[in-house]
Amino acid sequence: MATLCLVDLLVGLASAVVALTLRFGSATAEPYNRGYLWLTVVLPFVWMVALTLNRAYESRYLFVGNDEYARVFRSGIALTATLAVISLAFEFRLARGYLLIAMPLVTVAGVAMRYLVRYNLHRSWACGERLHRVVLVGHERAVAEMTRRLRRERFHGLGVVGACLPYSPAGHGEGPAVGPLPPVLGTFEDVATAAGRAGADTVVVLSCPEMAGAALRRLGWQLERDDIDLIVASNLVDVAGDRTTIRPVDGLPMLHVEHPRLKGGRRFLKEVVDRVSALLLLVSAAPLLLVIAVLIRQARGAGGAAIFRQVRVGKNGRPFVIYKFRTMYVDAEDRLAELLDRNETGGELFKMRHDPRVTPIGRWLRRLSLDELPQLVNVLKGDMSLVGPRPPLPREVANYPSDMRRRLVVKPGLTGLWQVSGRSDLSWEESIRLDLSYVENWSLTMDLTILVRTLSAVVRSSGAY
Known part of the structure; x- marks a missing residue:
């Protein structure tokens, strides 16, 4: 927390100094600009106050999820509005150029530095x-x-050191477990003592009837003495915190779960941003698209058209034709059957790290994700979105269980959680779980975060083959 406060303080100071220098230049030291010198000194502390009022320092929002970034962004907007109101109310003339430089800069830099702090922390985890x-x-x-799950997803920062079960370590379990158990430290009666012995700073209570009501309250009292955090895990799967609200009823905390945002003004805004962005990107990338198409056509032995067309399944199960640059030889589909036993993923998706059907230039295009660029046409037509679940093949959808069809209630995306989390390195089950998580927890902030993370994933070429 101290590091985060120092980072925000430096961001505020650097942004104010840049705004002062760019706006006033050599006249900065003039007597009539002394007020802005004081404002430059005070602004970093005012920025921290704005972050505090928007609860950007609360531990439950830090280092996981998109809510932290949203609170920093809201702090920038709130501070800008507050300075504007104060300027009008007290007739204090603030140079608009100073504010137009300082406030966007402190907001963008604040989000960027939070990302870097989180990135370094996640690397440590x-x-x-x-x-x-x-x-x-x-x-x-x-x-x-x-x-x-916690050992696979270390970005939560939780390391399991032991467990307390309803029976003694020498007792018998309730059937085969779904994975390896951590060291059993005792029973439900020994939780506080076991946590202290293990040097734990957090106790996570999973859903079970024995640890509810009065028993959970007593455990909280016991852990309070040693300043050990208590976390109660719910049975909800992949539901983000902004969809849940605690509403007490006669002393009993009730967890209210809102429906995902699948309609409304935010979805309309997403549609507008998708199509406008796709048009601008297509126009600006036209020379690159032309060069790639020529290279594919001239590649020795590749054959076929530069653009590969394939039927995929879109929103509400509606089929559409997806466009990609050709990265495989023309007989790729005919050779699929002989390679099925070498599939490196489970489920319906076929992935092979050294697929012999991929052309040399196709391997290069895939590594840089340039083969996906023609899908901007699909976004412009409204078949796809910039961000969404992976567009599935009809044969995949035909074998979907009922839960998996949930991913079809939104448009598929050119990028998504599956891409920024490892792409082809992910298992079939994990890619589906990420797609469902996106559908359930979608927000404009999440889309923006995924787009930023996509740039990083493309540069690293992680999971691209």
């Missing part, structure tokens, strides 16, 4: 460093599943 020491409390299967 991925190496098993600086993790919160967690004791899980629940039944064996739930503990094993949560242990598996």
Whole structure:
């Protein structure tokens, strides 16, 4: 937290100094500009106050999810509006050029520095460093599943050091677990003592009837003495915090779950941004598209048209024709059957790291994700969105279980959570889970974050083959 405060303070100071220098130049030291010198000194602290009032320092919003970035952005808008009102109300003439430079700069830089702080912290967590020491409390299967997820997704910063089960370590479980169990430290009666012995700073209680009501309250009292955090996990799957609200009823906290935002003004705004952005990108990238098309046509042995067309399934199960640059030889579909036993992913999706059907130039295009650029035409036509679930093939959709069809309630995307989280390196189950998570928790902030992360994923070429 201290590091984050220092970073925000430096961001505010740097933005104010840049605005002062660009707006007044050599006249900065003149007597009539002393007021702006004081404003430059005060602005970093005012920026931190705005962040505090927007709860951008609360631990529950930090380092995970998009809410932290949204709060920084709202802080910038609120501070800009406040300075404008003060200027009008007290007839204090603020140079508009100063504000037009300082406020957008402090907002953008604030979001960028938060991302960098989070990125460095996540790298430490991925190496098993600086993790919160967690004791899980629940039944064996739930503990094993949560242990598996937290060890796979280290970006949550939770490292499991042990577990407390409803029976003694020497007792018998309730059936085969879904993964390896952490060390069993005791029963439900021993949670506070076990957490202290293990040096844990967090206890996570999974859903179970034994740890509810009065028992959970007593556990909270016990953990309070040693300043150990208590987290109660719900049964909700991949539902973001902004869709849930705690509403107490006669002392009982009720978790209210809002429906995902699948309609309304924000969706309309997404449609407008998608089509306008696709048009601008197509126009600006036209020379690059032409060069790539010529290279594909002239590639030795590739054959076929430069643009590959394929039927995919879009919103509400409606088929459409997707456009991509050709990266495979023309007989690729005919050779698929002989390669099925070498599939490197599970489920319906076929992926192969060294696919012999991919042309040399196609391998280069895939590594840089340039083969996806013609899909901007699909976005312009309204078949796709810039951000969304991966556009599936009809044969994949034909074998979907009922839950998986949920991903078809929105338009597929040119990029999405699946792409910025590893693309072809992901398992079939994990890519589907990410698509469903996007559908359930969509927001404009999430789209913006995914677009920024896409640039990083393309540069790293992670999972691209």
